[in-house]
Amino acid sequence: MTDASLPLAGDFPPASHADWLALVEKALDGAPFDKKLVARTLDGIAIQPLYTREHWPAEGDPSGMPGAMPFTRGGRPLAQAMSGWDIRQPHANPDVAATQAAMDDDLDNGVTSLLLRLDAAGRAGLDADDPAAADLFGEGGLSLSSVAEMDALLSGVDLTSVPLAFDAGAQAPTLAAMTVALWCQRGVKEEQARGAFNIDPLGTLATAGRLPADLDTTLGRMAAIARNAATTFPKGAVTAVGVDTAPYYNAGASEAQDLACAMATGVAYLRALEAGGLSLDDASRQIAFTVSLGTDQLLSIAKLRAARLMWARITEACGVGEPARAARIHAVTATRVLTRRDPWVNLLRGTISCFSAAVGGADGITVPPHDAALGLPTRFSRRIARNTQLILQEESQLNRVIDPAGGSWALEHLTEDLAGAAWTLFQAIEADGGMARALESGRIAEQIAEVREARRKDIAKRKAPITGVSEFAKLDEQAPELAALDLSALRAAAGTRLATTRASATADPGALGATATPADLATAAIKGATLGALAQATTDGTGTTVAPLPPHSLAEDFEALRDAADAHLTATGARPRVFLANLGPIAHHTARATYAANLFAAGGIESLTNEGFRDADACAAAFKDSGAGAAVLCSSDKVYDDLAEATARALKAAGCRVVLLAGRPGDKQDAYTAAGIDRFIYMGCDVLGTLRGLHADLGVTSR
Structure with missing residues (x-):
């Protein structure tokens, strides 16, 4: 034993970033460093392959300490x-009994708050039994038409310990009044209430394209509810206002665009709340952010850190006191990354986004069940979703280290770059009149559409692959079982409950008017006023409309191909097929045959394989017997030189409608084309375009 230290690097000369770069350039052998090793996001942010102390600001750590300005490292010291x-689980099943059982199951097994999502009827301000709600009942959420229904739904929930959060669109103010009424009815004390009403008029406008009242009136009503919450419920345990980035992110926004929209929305709400009589500190505490995250781990971590940094700087400039500058952030796995095909892979997507949210310092996290893109989740899928969080928290203990990303040169640099890019976009929105004006003019929609189109091109070429969909698709996959519903029976039952509620109601919603206070609405709700009656009483008949931002999933183009291929299978009894024209020994054709089969499966096309052919005539004869309508030549460049042209001619003579070749044609493209080869597939080709063309060639009807 010795006390002497071992200088492990003592025998090696010190190496600088410049030394490393010289070695890399030598290894690249003339290939451009920026093109080969530097990745770029859709916001134009360069991500270097290596970060060192040289990327750290000379003046020291710009991120500060957790719980202090600029709050990059977290809103609280610990x-x-x-x-x-907070492990928050969403619930959107209109079957009351099923939802009650699901909530009980969640709360008994680690979930700490509940998110209730209102159905399309409720969002439209309609009671379940309203004739206009016939096609809207149960669509996208659960039905809550009265306080009595809320009370029954939450009969097994201790409202003094379980926070409630809502996703109610334009009717968030109405649902807020009903929630306050329920708390009063249950005897929940003001200091015991916990919840987030998530009133988000601009987010609703972006999603639905319409508000039931003009924007100024809507913002004024939001401010009144926030003022009531700030004065009634201590320590910000109940927040009235939500800024949800989902409308922008699910429409295709980049990370910087998403942050810019969130900050511009937050500023608009700060102004409205201040105009409504709140101090800036109270106004800031009444705003909670819900941030959608994708599956890019580094970007997602940096996104949450950048959001806190940006909000702290904005509120500082507005004069908000330091403790109130810390943003409350709830992170959600974005619906745009969830796939309908091979939904089991969504388990991994949820895990990645949850990990990123935890490391990025989210106050609460929602991981949707892996089958959420298909329909209502099952008990199994909900269990896996919550256990994803429990494993990362209880077993991996991600929460034990405060800001584990802090000090990472890569993540600190990316946080600053992302915040800078988002700040530029945020300033542009503000300079043009703010978030409402950006939605009304369509400028935000145009900018998001540009980014989405660039991403679609990357997805089409599999530069941005989607596992289980555009890559490694499984044609014989079995879809998971989903919860089945009888919406007609559920709506009839809801109507019966509402009839009982109305029979005992003592409220006169017609007397409320547009100037009704939050207390007035809560009192009316306690006296039996339904959601539809409250919504009607507070609608001024003017409304605000814009062109809504349509949601898109990343996988939708490829999944449309799979849907069309499945419909072809149903109609004809067989999938569209491509014959793998494997040429030469197996060692020559295996790699490209595997690549081709993987590519075709992404379009729902079956590949018919074989052990290979030594000559063109044998290949053409096997193709004719296969019944396929297309063929792809698969082999090495050496074998192509000998057999490709002759085989293509033979295939065409045998009735092959389209011949493809796996590999780049290089300087032989003209000769190959003249021989009858119609398309070429290779790494970086337009896979989506190729598959669409094959569908047309094989008689598959687009959907």
Whole structure:
């Protein structure tokens, strides 16, 4: 034993970033460093392959300490180290009994708050039994038409300990009044209430394209509810206002665009709340952010850190006191990354986004069940979704280290770059009149559409692959079982409950008017006024309309091909097929045959394989017997030189409608084309365009 230290690097000369770069350029052998090793996001942010101390600001750590300006490292000194993050599970099943059982199951097994999502009827301000709600009942959420229904739904939930959060669109103010009424009815004390009403008029406008009242009136009503919440419920335990980035992110926004929209929305709400009589500190505390995350781990971590940094700088400039500058952030796995095909892979997507949210310091996290893109989740899928969070928190203990990303040169640099890019976009929105004006003019929609189109091109070429859909698709996959519903029976039952409620109601919603206070609405709700009656009483008949931002999933183009191929199978009894014209020994054709089969499966096309052919005539004869309508030549460039042209001619003579070749044609493209080869597939080709063309060639009808 010795006390002497071992200088492990003592025998090696010190190496600088410049030394490393010289070695890399030598290894690249003339290939451009920026093109080969530097990745770029859709916001134009360069991500270097290596970060060192040279990328750290000379003046020191710009991120500060957790719980202090600029809050990059977290809004509280201890962050989630003591109690972990809030595990919030969404519920949207209109079957009351099923939802009650699901909530009980969640709360008994680790979930700490509930998110209730209102159906399309409720969002439209309609009671379940309203004739206009016939096609809207149960669509996208659960039905809550009265306080009595809320009370029954939440009969097994202790409202003094379980926070409630809502996703109610334009009727968030109405649902807020009903929630306050329920708390009063249940005897929940003001200091015991916990919840997030998530009133988000601009987000609703972006999603639905319409508000039931003009924007100024809507913002004024939001401010009144926030003022009531700030004065009634201590320590910000109940927040009235939500800024949800989902409308922008699910429409295709980049990370910087998403942050810019969130900050511009937050500023608009700060102004409205201040105009409504709140102090800036109270106004800031009444705003909670819900941030959608994708599956890019580094970007997602940086996104949450950049959001806190940006909001802290904005509120500082507005004169908000330091403690109130810390953004409350709930992170959600974005619906745009969830796939309908091979939904089991969504388990991994949820895990990645949850990991990123935890490391990025989210106050709460929602991981949707893996089958959420298909329909209502099952008990199994909900269990896996919550256990994803529990494993990362209880077993991996991600919450135990405060800001584990802090000090990482790569993540600190990316946080600053992302915040800078988002700040530029945020300033542009503000300079043009703010978020409402950006939605009304369509400028935000145009900018998001540009980014989405660039991403679609990357997805089409599999530069941005989607596992299980555009890559490694499984044609014989079995879809998971989903919860089945009888919406007619559920709506009839809801109508019966509403009839009982109305029979005992003592409220006169018609007397409320547009100037009704939050207390007036809550009182009317306690006296039996239904959601539809409250919504009607507070609608001024003017409304605000814009062109809504349509949601898109990343996988939708490829999934449309799979849908069309499945319909072809149903109609004809067989999938569209491509014959793998494998040429030469197996060692020559295996790699490209595997690549081709993987590519075709992404379009729902079956590949018919074989052990290979030594000559063109044998290949053409096997093709004719296969019944396929197309063929792809698969082999090495050496074998192509000998057999490709002759085989293509033979295939065409045998009735092959389209011949493809796996590999780049290089300087032989003209000769190959003249021989009858119609298309070429290779790494970086337009896979989506190729598959669409094959569908047309094989008689598959687009959907």
